[in-house]
Amino acid sequence: MIKIRELEKWFGNLHVLKGINLDVNPREVVVIIGASGSGKSTLLRCINFLEKFQKGTVEIDGKVIEKNNEKMINEMRIHVGMVFQHFNLFPHMTVLQNVIEGPTQVKGIPKKDAIKMGRYYLEKVGLLEKENSYPSMLSGGQKQRVAIARALAMEPSVILFDEPTSALDPELVGEVLSVIKDLAKEGMTMVVVTHEMGFAREVADRVIYMDDGIIVEEGCPNKIFDEPKMQRTQDFLSQIW
């Protein structure tokens, strides 16, 4: 579904991604862990071209995305949902309007059908009763669940999560993680960047440990968390557990 090959990215002189190869298969949940500055968020943002990279290719659903082809990138983004650390809900729209904005404006779905769909996904994240609220009236956890519903309403084939719980108060993390876990159970393909190790272990089919712009180690959660092979992985895990 996603094939990343030899991806390299510089921010000015800073070499942040140094040749990344990564495949994400349908119905797979890939969790990327690593210290701040390891390049994990940048890698995620390269997948849907929010970040431009200098070398390498990203292939999505069998198509190599051309970095200067705006039309192709927009088309690809319809199938690749994204959930941000800071939610980025549209503050001038109600919860329901936030959720139907993509379907109506990008996919051209008639408003009536979009509203039906939007309510279905709001129900799914447990926030149907907030459909007429504005984002400023919601808690952080509720905002992030709306953001997830907004991504879902596009009916994407994969969703990227960029540290979805890092901006939340500790007591609100659980409600967001449980929504993501439900999606995993339903077989949604997801790539998740997170610092929540317990969650990573529970939800991931495969864990990627990144450090200093490279993938140091990858494998199933038990392998990475219980018997990491690389010294760097061991050091990182011993610091955070």
Place this chain on the structure above:
Amino acid sequence: MYYDFSAIVKYFPFFLPAAWMTIQVTVVGILLGVVLGLLTSFSRISENSLFNIPAKIYIYIIRGTPLLLQLLFIYFGLRSVFGFKAFTSATLGLGIHNGAYIAEIFRGAIQSIAVGQMEAARSLGMTYYKAMRRIILPQAFKRAIPPLGNQFIIALKDSSLASAITINELLLKSQQLASSNYRMMEMLTIAAMFYLFYTSIFTWLFNKIETKLAVSGSR
């Protein structure tokens, strides 16, 4: 010399045509300024230097020279070329002048919207222009309202400079009348009353708009 209140009552009606002229010059100037300002702010934030460089030059020249000079320049300079009347010169001058300031107001408002808003819109597959129109501009307009109200009040008062190019507005009228009735203070008082009346209306109007926008979705 004493201050004669009866002169105010007596000469007040003579100001009405001038008061109407002030309104016309101001409103046409502001409308032109808003259109120019919008176009310029979009050009200014464009990554294409074909657009952003002319916008920068326009803003640089207009903000760097006095409005009075600009009015005289248009009136005496361009009138001979294009045959502008005084009214056209005045509204054009005021419009071009305010356009530069309004462009910077809009640019500031657009750039004050968090990058995440554009990213979220683009990640849904929206084009840059659709994201601008649906997501960024509605929020930016709201933020532009207070400084825009301020700019409109400045434009209203700046319309008095059009007196220098023969526009018979409030200030010129007060001086014309004073030169025949020798009641300069009283005539200036009448002009001041009109300006205060107009600025009060602007202030009230913008407060209304701000409250209304604050109710529908906040941040």
